[in-house]
Amino acid sequence: MAECIFCKIVSGEIPADKVWEDDHAVAFRDIRPIAPVHVLIVPRAHRESFADLTAEDAPFLASLARAIGEIAEKEGVARSGYRLISNTGPDAGQEVFHLHVHLLGGRPLGPMLKKA
Numbered sequence: 001m002a003e004c005i006f007c008k009i010v011s012g013e014i015p016a017d018k019v020w021e022d023d024h025a026v027a028f029r030d031i032r033p034i035a036p037v038h039v040l041i042v043p044r045a046h047r048e049s050f051a052d053l054t055a056e057d058a059p060f061l062a063s064l065a066r067a068i069g070e071i072a073e074k075e076g077v078a079r080s081g082y083r084l085i086s087n088t089g090p091d092a093g094q095e096v097f098h099l100h101v102h103l104l105g106g107r108p109l110g111p112m113l114k115k116a
C-alpha cells in the first residue's frame, strides 16, 4: 500500500532496525520502545489486522510462529519471558493499520491490563 509506513519498511523505502526476515514476515525494533526488547513482527503483504487474514495467509502465520521463537532466543528473553500483543481496531488503540505483533520483554512487564 503506497502510504503505509510498514509497507515502506518492508520494501526498504524507509529505514528500520531489522532483526529477522523471511519470505513472508519481517521484524524490526519499535522506534519508541517501551521495554528493553520491543520488536514488531509484520507480514510482507499488506493486511490491516488479524481480522483481515484468510486461509491464504497461512504461510505468514507459520513464519510468525518461527519468528517469535527465534527472536526470543536471539534477544535473550526465551527463558525470562516475553509478551505478544497485537492491537486490533480502535478499542485496542491500533495506530498503524498494517498488522503487527509486538514482542516485548527484558524486564517484568506487570499485569496484562490496568483495571478500567
Ligand code: AMP
Residues within 6 Å of the ligand: 005, 016, 028, 029, 030, 031, 032, 033, 040, 086, 087, 093, 094, 095, 096, 097
Ligand atoms: P500500535 O498500532 O498501537 O500497535 O503500535 C504501532 C507501533 O509502531 C508503535 O509502538 C510505534 O512506536 C511503532 N512505529 C511507528 N512508526 C515506526 C517506525 N517507523 N519504525 C518502527 N516502529 C514504528
